[in-house]
Amino acid sequence: MTQSEEFNQILKNCCERNGIALDEKQLYLFGLYLKELQKWNKVHNLISTENEREIACRHFCDSLTLVKFFEELGYKPHSLVDVGSGAGFPGVPLKIYYGDTLEVCLIESNTKKSSFLTYLKTKLGINYRVYPTLAQKVEIKCDVAVARALEVKGKKKHPLEYAVSLLSGLTKSLIAIMGGKNIDPLLVKKLNLKVFELNTPNFRGLKILYKFLED
Numbered sequence: 001m002t003q004s005e006e007f008n009q010i011l012k013n014c015c016e017r018n019g020i021a022l023d024e025k026q027l028y029l030f031g032l033y034l035k036e037l038q039k040w041n042k043v044h045n046l047i048s049t050e051n052e053r054e055i056a057c058r059h060f061c062d063s064l065t066l067v068k069f070f071e072e073l074g075y076k077p078h079s080l081v082d083v084g085s086g087a088g089f090p091g092v093p094l095k096i097y098y099g100d101t102l103e104v105c106l107i108e109s110n111t112k113k114s115s116f117l118t119y120l121k122t123k124l125g126i127n128y129r130v131y132p133t134l135a136q137k138v139e140i141k142c143d144v145a146v147a148r149a150l151e152v153k154g155k156k157k158h159p160l161e162y163a164v165s166l167l168s169g170l171t172k173s174l175i176a177i178m179g180g181k182n183i184d185p186l187l188v189k190k191l192n193l194k195v196f197e198l199n200t201p202n203f204r205g206l207k208i209l210y211k212f213l214e215d
């Protein structure tokens with residue numbers, strides 16, 4: 001088996017175990033994404049690991065858990081903004097998954113990371129929009145605004161409270177924060193967030209905090 005066949009197999013298996021099916025074209029694009037991440041990481045330190053298995057499961061498949069979330073909610077967004085996208089998570093994996101059926105915007109204030117995202121778009125031949133600036137300066141409204149591991153620091157507000165207000169300004173309908181495992185239930189209640197708990201083998205217990213703006 002070649003190295004890229006092995007990576008495809010790891011990613012395919014990890015996604016299948018967690019209820020997400022990938023076709024050949026999607027696997028090919030994830031393979032290209034992996035190579036570019038590894039190449040850029042040597043110089044720009046975009047992510048903490050270059051290990052293929054970890055990138056496949058901890059970044060690509062984890063980002064795709066939002067697919068399960070949308071399915072369970074019975075919600076099909078046509079446009080999505082990823083706030084603090086970093087090296088592209090979760091926005092780029094979601095664009096690879098949904099293709100032309102989802103318009104994706106990525107907001108990333110770090111210049112090295114936003115340059116990578118712009119370069120990656122051409123390399124992968126896929127179409128998304130990159131905003132290389134602070135989310136506070138962007139004036140768009142998508143169906144859904146998402147964030148994964150976003151640590152926005154406000155002087156007066158808790159980071160989660162700050163993230164909710166930031167995301168709320170960028171969406172017409174839904175915000176979703178990929179929240180990890182340890183979340184203060186009192187704060188979640190105070191912010192009127194709902195909790196979606198993942199229940200698949202690799203992500204059991206992980207929470208997505210969400211809110212429909214009309215709620």
Ligand SMILES: C[S@@+](CC[C@H](N)C(=O)[O-])C[C@H]1O[C@@H](n2cnc3c(N)ncnc32)[C@H](O)[C@@H]1O
Nearest residue numbers: 084085086089107108109110134135148149150
């Ligand atoms: C911890 S990283 C997470 C990156 C990615 N979402 C992931 O899950 O790997 C947080 C990213 O958010 C970006 N960021 C933080 N505050 C931001 C803001 N107000 N507007 C745009 N980007 C922001 C940072 O530059 C950083 O790349």
